[in-house]
Amino acid sequence: MAITVKKVDRNVDMTLWERMYIPEMICGMLITWRHFFLNFVGLFLEEVGGKHYRRIATVYYPEEMPIVPVAYRGRPVLVRSKNGIEKCVACGLCEAACPPNCISIIGGERPNGDRYPDSYVLDGSRCIFCGFCEEVCPKEAIVMSHDWKNLCEYNRSKMVYTKKELLYPERNLQKRFDVLRDKYFSAYRYRQSPNLKTEPKE
Amino acid sequence: MIGVVDLIEVLVKIGFIVVLLVGVFAPVLTWVERKQSAVMQDRIGANRADVFGFRIIGLLHAAADAIKLIFKEDFIPRGADRTLHTLAPIMALIPAILAFSVIPFGGTYTFGDREVNLVIANLDVGVLFVFAITSLATYGVFIAGWSSNNNWALLGGLRASAQMFSYEVTMGLTIIGLVMFYQSLSMVEIVAKQDIFWHWGIIWHWPAFILFLACAVAENKRIPFDAPEAESELVAGYFTEYSGLKFVMFWTAEFIEIVTISALCVVLFFGGHHIPFIADAKLIDCFSSLGANIANLVAMVIGVTVFVSKLAIIIFLQMTIRWTMPRFRYDQIMKLGWKMILPLSLIWIFVVGLGMLTNLIPRI
Numbered sequence: 001m002a003i004t005v006k007k008v009d010r011n012v013d014m015t016l017w018e019r020m021y022i023p024e025m026i027c028g029m030l031i032t033w034r035h036f037f038l039n040f041v042g043l044f045l046e047e048v049g050g051k052h053y054r055r056i057a058t059v060y061y062p063e064e065m066p067i068v069p070v071a072y073r074g075r076p077v078l079v080r081s082k083n084g085i086e087k088c089v090a091c092g093l094c095e096a097a098c099p100p101n102c103i104s105i106i107g108g109e110r111p112n113g114d115r116y117p118d119s120y121v122l123d124g125s126r127c128i129f130c131g132f133c134e135e136v137c138p139k140e141a142i143v144m145s146h147d148w149k150n151l152c153e154y155n156r157s158k159m160v161y162t163k164k165e166l167l168y169p170e171r172n173l174q175k176r177f178d179v180l181r182d183k184y185f186s187a188y189r190y191r192q193s194p195n196l197k198t199e200p201k202e
Numbered sequence: 203m204i205g206v207v208d209l210i211e212v213l214v215k216i217g218f219i220v221v222l223l224v225g226v227f228a229p230v231l232t233w234v235e236r237k238q239s240a241v242m243q244d245r246i247g248a249n250r251a252d253v254f255g256f257r258i259i260g261l262l263h264a265a266a267d268a269i270k271l272i273f274k275e276d277f278i279p280r281g282a283d284r285t286l287h288t289l290a291p292i293m294a295l296i297p298a299i300l301a302f303s304v305i306p307f308g309g310t311y312t313f314g315d316r317e318v319n320l321v322i323a324n325l326d327v328g329v330l331f332v333f334a335i336t337s338l339a340t341y342g343v344f345i346a347g348w349s350s351n352n353n354w355a356l357l358g359g360l361r362a363s364a365q366m367f368s369y370e371v372t373m374g375l376t377i378i379g380l381v382m383f384y385q386s387l388s389m390v391e392i393v394a395k396q397d398i399f400w401h402w403g404i405i406w407h408w409p410a411f412i413l414f415l416a417c418a419v420a421e422n423k424r425i426p427f428d429a430p431e432a433e434s435e436l437v438a439g440y441f442t443e444y445s446g447l448k449f450v451m452f453w454t455a456e457f458i459e460i461v462t463i464s465a466l467c468v469v470l471f472f473g474g475h476h477i478p479f480i481a482d483a484k485l486i487d488c489f490s491s492l493g494a495n496i497a498n499l500v501a502m503v504i505g506v507t508v509f510v511s512k513l514a515i516i517i518f519l520q521m522t523i524r525w526t527m528p529r530f531r532y533d534q535i536m537k538l539g540w541k542m543i544l545p546l547s548l549i550w551i552f553v554v555g556l557g558m559l560t561n562l563i564p565r566i
Contacts, residue, residue: 035242056246
């Protein structure tokens, strides 16, 4: 979609009504008063344990948890498929794509010939949550989860995640997969659509 | 010769005013400022301070602040003038409280053969006294800026003194029309003459009220006239180098000034302790079945309550202005003071004079 530019003329002369200041000031005060009285009643109801009556953006953090959007990039996790083994094939693309070099993989091979990561270490203290690893992964094996709690430690050595800590069940990540497919394959789907006459530019 | 009973009466009144200002209004206003701003900006506001799990809608933050500031180090910067640095907060706080001494917070009530007038000092020149005393607060502010040995503080002090001196003149002139109208400089007399609702200052002098309120906010150095303590420009202005209890004194002085200015508005424009359409004598008559003394007592309590509630409304108005308006530029403040409000107040004096000459404005 092309970016629409709206030109704003910032050198508009104020009308006499606006230059009188006081009527405009009263209008401004009416806005603050409206917000005040709408929230005021709900505030006291909430203090005595009522429900949410207000349009208040504040989240009482330790008691209440913020709802993160679906496209939120939290802690990167390895996907564990339904049969209990990781999807990762240790191709090393994420290792190569990672800007701060926080991923290190040692590959291995199963008796049936499938490759798997023998060790997969992600240094959480270096991760910049860019999401390149999930973008580059051919198997949808590493994705950014919605996990954002307890990511901080006093000691950097505690922030190094091994494979065991990184594994995450696939069924909890379904929303994220939808977002990913929508994001990275929508252009592809668009091109495949038979109804289109012109090819969209890449 | 002053009798013992007179002395006790005056002491009780002084005690009431000091407790009301320092003990009730100053801490509650810090709470109001936090909470009101939060609520009108769709936030919740400070509510985490608790005693045994009771939060009381954040009211305990005032106590928490007090405890924090009492135990803070009282810091005097190197190169600062120690004497003046210590003296400045006192010079800022005392005029703020002193100005309240001539403001009547109730009417005159008779107990037996004794008349109790709810004002600490019934001066004939009460209005002049208030302006004289509030202008003294400039010294505290300026000396604070001067003695801190800090460029921000000095700039803040300079701005504050220039601003307060300019608005002092204008504030006095906005009231002249009102003084002509009531033909008295005594606060008690002005309140007594507003017994009838149609004689309230706001009815006849609403342009003067707008001008007066603008000057009053400028005099208090609050947003939109807070150039002397502009956080984004001057750190904290004239009290940058103050900490601990001296900071509390500046801060209390600011809140008490708000209350004083609001009280002045109530007394001059909103009829003091009078309830609209109900005169004092009528109010006492309503309770006359309880006996003369108790009727007077009830009327006194009602009068003081009405006065304090009017005060609260005006303070709420000032707080709303504070959280709605952006700050003026410094030259805009000066232009507004000298080129707009001053001529307008002079024009208003002329209009009132003309009106009284032609009997369009009644004489009371």
